Amino acid sequence: MRASRRLSLSLSLSATNPPVPTFALAPDHKEDRDGDDAAARPSDPLRWFGILAPSELRAAQGDAATMMELVPRLVGVDAEMRAVEVEIRRARKRGAKAGRRRKGIEGENGIEGKKGVI
Numbered sequence: 044m045r046a047s048r049r050l051s052l053s054l055s056l057s058a059t060n061p062p063v064p065t066f067a068l069a070p071d072h073k074e075d076r077d078g079d080d081a082a083a084r085p086s087d088p089l090r091w092f093g094i095l096a097p098s099e100l101r102a103a104q105g106d107a108a109t110m111m112e113l114v115p116r117l118v119g120v121d122a123e124m125r126a127v128e129v130e131i132r133r134a135r136k137r138g139a140k141a142g143r144r145r146k147g148i149e150g151e152n153g154i155e156g157k158k159g160v161i
Contacts, residue, residue, distance in 0.1 A: 052064055053065045063122055064119070065119050065122070089104060
């Protein structure tokens with residue numbers, strides 16, 4: 044089991060929305076190494092215990108490997124949620140601005156004003 048994972052990062056670009064990063068696990072690439080592959084590769088910690096590795100440790104190692112696949116998806120969802128929050132804030136600002144503009148127009152027409160002119 045390797046302790047490191049590679050992530051790929053891509054940005055979705057559109058004219059109206061801000062760029063939203065998308066994270067995903069990248070496929071493993073074999074890199075050219077100038078040394079011995081066995082020395083450069085991290086060893087499996089479960090082998091330190093030999094045959095007597097506790098089952099809880101094996102379960103924890105499996106859960107950690109599962110989390111390494113889940114975390115990039117969570118980071119991507121978090122980035123998408125932040126982009127949606129920005130859009131919600133912008134929509135609320137536009138709504139509030141339109142409401143203020145509408146009140147100003149109604150006040151000028153004599154329908155509703157600060158002094159209650161009808």
